[in-house]
Amino acid sequence: MRPGFHGAQGWLTTVSKGAACLSALSALAGFAPAAIAQGFQPGVSHAAPNQMGMIAANSTVADDMHFFHNGLLLPVIIVISLFVLALLIYVIFKFNETANPTPSRTTHHTGLEVAWTAIPLMILVVLAIPSFRHLTKQLSLPPTDMTVKVTGKQWYWTYTYPKEANGGFEFDSNLLDQDKLAAGKMRLLDVDNEAVVPVGKAVRLQITADAVGVIHSFTIPALGVRMDAVPGRLNESWFRADREGIFYGQCSKLCGKDHAYMPIALRVVSEQAYAAWLADARKKFASAEVPGSGDVTVADASAIVRQ
Numbered sequence: 001m002r003p004g005f006h007g008a009q010g011w012l013t014t015v016s017k018g019a020a021c022l023s024a025l026s027a028l029a030g031f032a033p034a035a036i037a038q039g040f041q042p043g044v045s046h047a048a049p050n051q052m053g054m055i056a057a058n059s060t061v062a063d064d065m066h067f068f069h070n071g072l073l074l075p076v077i078i079v080i081s082l083f084v085l086a087l088l089i090y091v092i093f094k095f096n097e098t099a100n101p102t103p104s105r106t107t108h109h110t111g112l113e114v115a116w117t118a119i120p121l122m123i124l125v126v127l128a129i130p131s132f133r134h135l136t137k138q139l140s141l142p143p144t145d146m147t148v149k150v151t152g153k154q155w156y157w158t159y160t161y162p163k164e165a166n167g168g169f170e171f172d173s174n175l176l177d178q179d180k181l182a183a184g185k186m187r188l189l190d191v192d193n194e195a196v197v198p199v200g201k202a203v204r205l206q207i208t209a210d211a212v213g214v215i216h217s218f219t220i221p222a223l224g225v226r227m228d229a230v231p232g233r234l235n236e237s238w239f240r241a242d243r244e245g246i247f248y249g250q251c252s253k254l255c256g257k258d259h260a261y262m263p264i265a266l267r268v269v270s271e272q273a274y275a276a277w278l279a280d281a282r283k284k285f286a287s288a289e290v291p292g293s294g295d296v297t298v299a300d301a302s303a304i305v306r307q
């Protein structure tokens with residue numbers, strides 16, 4: 001979390017802290033040691049049961065989103081709701097038939113009409129400014145350290161690590177067999193091949209969909225990433241993970257019969273662990289040699305997904 005957001009978010013992070021306590025308690029009780037060992041943390045990797053509020057932020061973009069929602073939108077809507085409730089209660093008691101037998105015949109009040117137009121307008125402007133600022137930050141890529149290309153298919157994801165970043169391979173990431181889930185594995189979230197990235201590095205995501213497929217949406221809430229995967233189009237997004245662990249997401253565009261069964265599992269590891277994983281993955285996925293490119297064109301993207 002950015003230092004600047006601590007104050008504004010203090011009372012709002014209570015819920016996530018509660019979730020962290022619950023996970024600590026369950027670990028103490030020997031409830032989920034395997035899951036903890038794999039970097040899984042309820043409320044951090046994925047929403048905990050009965051969790052309120054959002055999953056803990058793990059990138060500067062997600063921090064901004066949390067601040068915008070928790071620090072600005074929520075207080076504004078609470079004040080407006082309480083104000084309207086107070087007006088309703090006032091009217092019910094002050095202007096009921098017994099208290100006010102002869103009602104006023106006023107139909108217009110210029111000052112009031114200007115006020116109830118101008119004040120909501122000003123509230124919207126106040127909300128729009130940080131909203132556009134956050135959108136710009138989310139969509140303008142800073143200088144990135146590496147690129148991962150993500151292709152949404154029916155119904156799984158393919159991750160491509162371009163040659164320039166010591167990659168040159170790609171692999172499919174499929175939902176695990178739900179009937180044979182190992183202990184500590186998350187139902188409907190864990191996959192056979194996780195995407196892996198190093199912690200603290202700006203990762204550029206190039207997101208597209210199978211050229212002959214449908215539209216998907218690549219979403220990882222903890223990292224503040226959500227981007228449509230559209231056939232024939234290469235969208236970009238980015239994130240910089242603040243801490244290690246496994247972070248889950250799901251396809252967020254209704255894309256067909258197995259929409260619910262194409263989860264995203266992204267593991268954030270130390271740089272050394274990432275280098276070791278890269279060396280392994282290059283061997284493991286050697287058969288799926290892909291053209292290297294940090295700037296895969298749409299034509300390249302189609303060629304890759306057709307392989």
Ligand SMILES: [Cu+2]
Nearest residue numbers: 216251255259
């Ligand atoms: Cu999908």
